[in-house]
Amino acid sequence: MGVTRSLVLSMLVLGSAALLVAPRVPAAQDDTAAIMKQHAAEDAAERAARWQSLQQAVFGGRAVQEGAGVIQIETPEHALDAALVPVTLTLKPGTAVKGVYLVIDNNPAPVAGHFTFGPRADPAVIKLRVRVNMYTYIHAVAEGVDGKLYVSQQFVKTSGGCSAPVGPDNTEALKDVGLMKLHLLGTFKPGKPLQAQLMIRHPNFNGMQMDQATRTFTPARFIRTIDASYDGAQVFHLDSDISLSTDPVITFGFVPDRQGTMKLLVRDSDNALFNHSFDVPAGSG
Amino acid sequence: MSEVAPGLFMRRGVDEDLSASNDDAIANIGFVVGRDAVAVTDAGGSLSDGRRLRASIRRVTPLPIRYVLMSHVHPDHVFGAGAFGADRPTYVGHAALPGALAARWEYYRTRTEAVLGKDTVGPVVMPTMLVKERAELDLGGRVLELTAHAAAHTDCDLSAFDRESSTLIAADLLFVRRVPSLDGSLKGWLRELALLKSLPARHAVPGHGPTSVKWPEGGRDLERYLQVLLRGTRAAIKKGVEIDAAAKSVALSERGRWVLFDDYNGHNVLQAFKELEWE
Numbered sequence: 001m002g003v004t005r006s007l008v009l010s011m012l013v014l015g016s017a018a019l020l021v022a023p024r025v026p027a028a029q030d031d032t033a034a035i036m037k038q039h040a041a042e043d044a045a046e047r048a049a050r051w052q053s054l055q056q057a058v059f060g061g062r063a064v065q066e067g068a069g070v071i072q073i074e075t076p077e078h079a080l081d082a083a084l085v086p087v088t089l090t091l092k093p094g095t096a097v098k099g100v101y102l103v104i105d106n107n108p109a110p111v112a113g114h115f116t117f118g119p120r121a122d123p124a125v126i127k128l129r130v131r132v133n134m135y136t137y138i139h140a141v142a143e144g145v146d147g148k149l150y151v152s153q154q155f156v157k158t159s160g161g162c163s164a165p166v167g168p169d170n171t172e173a174l175k176d177v178g179l180m181k182l183h184l185l186g187t188f189k190p191g192k193p194l195q196a197q198l199m200i201r202h203p204n205f206n207g208m209q210m211d212q213a214t215r216t217f218t219p220a221r222f223i224r225t226i227d228a229s230y231d232g233a234q235v236f237h238l239d240s241d242i243s244l245s246t247d248p249v250i251t252f253g254f255v256p257d258r259q260g261t262m263k264l265l266v267r268d269s270d271n272a273l274f275n276h277s278f279d280v281p282a283g284s285g
Numbered sequence: 286m287s288e289v290a291p292g293l294f295m296r297r298g299v300d301e302d303l304s305a306s307n308d309d310a311i312a313n314i315g316f317v318v319g320r321d322a323v324a325v326t327d328a329g330g331s332l333s334d335g336r337r338l339r340a341s342i343r344r345v346t347p348l349p350i351r352y353v354l355m356s357h358v359h360p361d362h363v364f365g366a367g368a369f370g371a372d373r374p375t376y377v378g379h380a381a382l383p384g385a386l387a388a389r390w391e392y393y394r395t396r397t398e399a400v401l402g403k404d405t406v407g408p409v410v411m412p413t414m415l416v417k418e419r420a421e422l423d424l425g426g427r428v429l430e431l432t433a434h435a436a437a438h439t440d441c442d443l444s445a446f447d448r449e450s451s452t453l454i455a456a457d458l459l460f461v462r463r464v465p466s467l468d469g470s471l472k473g474w475l476r477e478l479a480l481l482k483s484l485p486a487r488h489a490v491p492g493h494g495p496t497s498v499k500w501p502e503g504g505r506d507l508e509r510y511l512q513v514l515l516r517g518t519r520a521a522i523k524k525g526v527e528i529d530a531a532a533k534s535v536a537l538s539e540r541g542r543w544v545l546f547d548d549y550n551g552h553n554v555l556q557a558f559k560e561l562e563w564e
Contacts, residue, residue, distance in 0.1 A: 076529050080551045084559075086529045127527070160396075165388045172384070172440065181563065185525060199562065209388065218388075247559065249528075 047137060050105050054139075058101065058111060059149060064141060067150030070095055073140040075154045082132050082161030084245045089126040089140050089152075096145040097123050104243055106136035108162065108208070112243035115252075118234025122193035122253030129245040131161035131206070162242070163208045173203035173246070178274035180264055185251070188281030190258050197251045198228070200266055200274070206242035223248060225267045230280070231260035256280050286341045287496055290450030290488065292318040292427065294345060295496035296338065298361070300463045300544040303330070305400055310334045312361040312457075313496050316342050317447055319424020322351035325374070326445055326454050327492075328365035331397065331405045335365025339372075350374050352422050354431075355412055356456030356492065357439045358385035359468070360393040366410035377422065378412030379433045379441035386411060416443060434458065436470035437477040438492075446484060453486035453500055460507050461494030464543035467514070467553040471560055475511050478504060510539050518557040519564075528558045 055064055072090045079085040091097060099116040100123065112130050117123045132138075135157050142150045179201040186194050200223065207220030222242050228235040235254045254262070259280060266274040286296050295315035303309045309330030316338070317324045323342055329335040342350060350372040355363050357379070363386070366376060390409040397406050414420070416433040422445075430446040438457045445454040453459075457466075458477060467474065481489075482501040489500040517535035526534070532551040540546050 080529070080532055081555050084528070084555060086527060088527075129528070163392060165392055172381075209392075249562070 047105070051137060051139065054103055054105060054110055058103065059141070062147075062149055064149040064151050067140075067142060067152040070144075070150040071097075071100070071140055071142040071152045073138060073152045073154045075138060075156050077155065077157060079132065079156060079158040079161075082158040083164040084129050085132045085156060085158060085161065086127065086129050087138065087140075091123050091125070091142060093124055095123075095142070098143045098145050098147075100126065100143070101139075101141040102128070102130070103139040103141065104130060104132060104136055105139065107131070107133050107243050108206075109241045109243060112241055114239045116237045118229070118236060120230040120233045120235045120254050120256075122255050123236075124193065124253045125195065125251065126253075127197075127249075127251035129249055130243045131164070131245055132156050132158050132243075133162040134159040162206055165209055173205075176201040178202065178266070178272070180266070180274065180276040182262060182264070182276075182278040184281060188256065188259075190256065193253050193255050194280075195251060195253050196262070197249060198226075198264065199247065199249050200226075201247055202266075202268065204242070204244050204246050204248065208242075221268060221270050223266055223268050225265075226250070227263075227265040228252070228254070229263045229265075230254055230256055231258075235262070286315070289315075289490060289497040290447070290452050293447060293450050293452060293454075293490075294318070294341070295490055296341065297496045298330075298493060300493065302545070302548065303361070303397060303400055305402075308334055309361055309364065309397060309401065310337075312359075312492055313490060313494070314338055314362070314365070315490070315496070316345075316350075317424060317427065317429060317445075317454075318346050318348065319427035321348065321425025323348050324352040324354060324422055324424055324429060324445075325350060325369065326354040327356050327362040327456060328353050328369060330361035331364050331401055332368050332407055333405065335368025338365060339368055351424070352377055352414075354378075354443065354445060355382060355410075356444070357442045358382060358389055359439065359457065360397055360406075362456065362492070363410065364393070364397060364406045367407035370410075375414045376410060376412045377414045377416065377420075377431065377443070379443045380415045380417040381433075381441040382412050382443075383415070385439070385441045429454075434477045434480075435473050437474035438465070438467070439469040442469070442477070444481065446486060451485065451487040452497070453481060453484055453489040455481065455489050455491060457492035459489055459491040459494075459498075459504060461491040461498055461503060462544055463493040464539075464546045464549045465507055465510060465553070466549050467556045471511060471515055471518075471557045475508070475515065478508055478511070506542065510536070510543070513539055514553055514557050515561075518554055518561050521554075522558065522562050522564075528555060528562075531558055 074088040102113045104112045139153045181199040183197040204222045209218045226238040262278045264276045298311040314327045314329045353374045353376050355378040394406045420431045422429040427449050432444050434442040486500045514536045521531035532554040535554045
């Protein structure tokens with residue numbers, strides 16, 4: 001799951017042409033000659049080949065069909081902040097899906113997340129924020145309960161999100177690690193789908209942030225799994241990786257059959273466990 | 286280089302982002318001359334920016350350069366620091382600056398050198414004197430009162446008050462004309478700004494914009510912008526507006542009032558959003 005150092009180094013080099021974050025240079029201004037050259041170097045055929053090999057690696061050669069009508073991915077084409085690229089996945093209502101994969105083709109660890117849904121899930125809309133290392137396709141793949149795979153893709157023009165510093169100070173970034181909040185985004189009605197926004201304090205260090213004092217990379221420490229359950233029944237399980245943004249914010253749907261308790265269990269790569277329970281409909285914490 | 290008060294010299298930075306043609310000389314940088322010594326504040330955005338500043342100092346005074354203030358972590362203020370190595374100055378920074386430099390110098394250096402060329406920044410310069418709350422630098426009959434601020438523009442802002450000229454050297458705690466960039470805490474910046482307004486300063490030196498403004502009047506535009514950003518972002522969060530949509534819609538009433546607005550406002554909203562969504 002981790003990222004090898006050589007891979008990290010090569011990605012750092014690739015991502016290095018991005019300009020300053022602060023004073024901030026927006027993605028639109030990243031279009032310097034150097035970056036254009038670097039990103040143009042990978043042409044359409046290479047991108048297609050990359051996705052082919054990723055499909056082989058992740059889905060073992062199973063057919064992946066065009067997902068129009070089943071799953072749709074939305075991202076800003078020019079993200080303002082490469083370390084915080086909002087992604088929205090919309091699934092056709094009533095589609096019986098087992099899970100969803102989010103693949104950021106050109107990131108060092110391309111599989112950014114894999115959601116699997118439980119009986120209390122309402123997999124209609126999922127939102128999350130990711131890091132993008134360089135110009136890339138992002139693929140969202142829905143897996144039906146029948147095992148069929150459906151894909152939707154979006155090209156994102158931004159770069160440098162993986163090596164961007166997490167905060168001004170790496171120690172400070174761990175201060176409130178594990179703190180969580182849950183916001184209900186609609187009105188609670190028993191048996192009706194409800195959207196919720198989960199916020200987690202976690203630096204999600206991906207091993208690519210340099211600490212100049214020690215001349216080393218800040219060791220990777222990132223969220224590996226999130227489990228959400230409602231009154232003991234699973235809502236979703238997420239396997240995540242180094243591409244989630246710092247302080248992840250995840251919007252998901254669930255179906256509360258009655259007033260109850262949403263339990264969140266977050267495990268990171270240091271095997272730290274963070275537990276929170278939220279009363280529904282009271283929400284938040 | 287203009288003498289904004291007797292013995293206080295500032296070079297106005299251009300209202301641009303880093304480019305090969307501006308050598309990252311985009312921040313207001315300068316120096317204070319006392320009876321015995323000189324304090325640099327700030328050192329500039331590249332080694333050559335710092336070297337030019339050093340040459341300017343030498344045209345004014347032969348006094349030793351005893352202090353180099355590093356007002357915060359941003360490259361346009363600290364990358365000139367290496368140009369003063371031969372002077373063996375005390376590098377002065379906020380107590381949180383070493384951690385911030387450790388996390389960011391290399392990232393900024395790579396990106397700056399991609400534009401300006403190799404060896405235009407040099408290795409990291411760490412502060413050798415840390416300020417936790419307050420400190421005074423005595424230049425011989427001229428005292429600079431330093432304040433280490435809570436998170437505001439960044440997490441490591443240091444301001445200097447020159448008692449003799451009644452001037453606040455605010456660095457990037459004060460933006461005039463050039464749109465502010467938020468990299469610390471929006472609520473914190475408003476709090477620190479309120480504290481600075483209560484100083485007995487008659488003038489202030491902004492980190493960007495004109496090299497001297499009246500104080501506290503010169504902080505009004507900044508305060509208004511930050512308030513608009515605060516109200517607009519809070520309202521967006523309350524309405525359930527997504528973070529990227531908020532970045533395109535908040536604080537647009539300020540658009541005509543600032544240089545480089547379109548290049549920074551969206552980022553400022555993202556930053557504010559990340560802070561305020563936890564309220």
